[in-house]
Amino acid sequence: MTHPLITEITELATPIAEQLNLEIANIVFQTNKNPSLLRVDIRNRVGDTSLDDCEKMSRLLEEILEGKDIIAEAYSLEISSPGIADVLTTDREFISFQGFPVMVKTHTPHKKKTQFEGTLRSRDEDFVYLNCKGRIVKIPRELVEQVSLRSASE
Numbered sequence: 211m212t213h214p215l216i217t218e219i220t221e222l223a224t225p226i227a228e229q230l231n232l233e234i235a236n237i238v239f240q241t242n243k244n245p246s247l248l249r250v251d252i253r254n255r256v257g258d259t260s261l262d263d264c265e266k267m268s269r270l271l272e273e274i275l276e277g278k279d280i281i282a283e284a285y286s287l288e289i290s291s292p293g294i295a296d297v298l299t300t301d302r303e304f305i306s307f308q309g310f311p312v313m314v315k316t317h318t319p320h321k322k323k324t325q326f327e328g329t330l331r332s333r334d335e336d337f338v339y340l341n342c343k344g345r346i347v348k349i350p351r352e353l354v355e356q357v358s359l360r361s362a363s364e
Contacts, residue, residue, distance in 0.1 A: 213238075213239040213241065215239055215280060215281065216237050216238075216239060218280055219237055219239070219248070219250075219275070219280070220234060220237055222271070222274050222275065222278065222280075223237065223250060223267075223271055223274075226267060226270045226271055226274065227252055227267065229270075230263065230266055230267060230270075231254065231255050231256060232252045232253065232254055232255060232259070232263055232267060233252065233253050233255055233300075234250065234251070234252060235251040235252060235253045235291075235292040235296070235299060235300070236249075236250075236251040236292060236296070236297055236299055237249070237250050237251070239285075241283075243286075245283070245284040245285050245286055246281075246283055246284070246285040246286070247285065247286050247288060248275075248281070248285050248286070248287050248288070249288045249289075249290065250267070250271065250287070250288070250289050250290075251289075251290055251291065251292040251296065252264065252267050252289060252290075252291060253291060253292060254291075259291035263291075264289040264290060264291065265289075267289045268287060268289040271287065271289070272287055275287070296358065296359070297356050297357065297358045298312070298330075298357045298358065298359065301333075304330070304332070304333040304357075307330055307359060308330055308331065308332060309329060309330065310329065310330055310359055311327070311328070311329055311330075311359070311360045312327070312328065312329070312330045312340065312357055312358060312359055312360060313325060313326070313327050313356075313357070313358050313360050314326040314327075314328075314338055314340060314349055314354060314356070314357050315354075315355045315356045315357075315358075316349065316353040316354055316355055317353060317354075317355040318353055320349055320350065320353050321347075326340055326342060326347060326349060327340075327342065327360065328340035328341050328342035328343070328347065329341040329342075330357070331346060333351070333357075335351070336350065336351060337349060337350060337351060338351060338354055338357060
């Protein structure tokens with residue numbers, strides 16, 4: 211389940227990322243940790259995401275978050291680049307990783323399951339399509355919690 215502050219944090223982080231020629235890949239706020247962890251995954255639009263990109267984003271976002279005071283509790287801010295094993299979120303990622311092995315998790319059962327493994331076929335406005343052992347499985351997007359890449363050996 212997405213934390214209610216994610217939308218507001220995204221609205222604050224996106225212009226900063228754009229100013230630095232970055233894009234926001236994912237934002238997660240884990241309140242089950244002590245202190246809570248706000249993790250923002252960024253991607254450089256023109257090349258590899260560098261440590262310098264992460265440092266600049268961290269400094270500017272921290273300044274904005276502290277100024278707006280939208281997070282009442284103590285938290286740690288972590289800026290990183292998404293790795294190959296991370297979650298697919300953007301249309302670009304779903305197009306780029308067609309044909310790759312993925313794991314789809316749903317928040318409520320679909321066809322009596324909450325996890326589906328297969329090869330990513332596509333995604334449209336209504337469904338995520340997987341090839342599961344030669345059969346095409348349509349998973350309603352409103353049920354999808356997460357789509358993550360898996361290595362072929364998993």
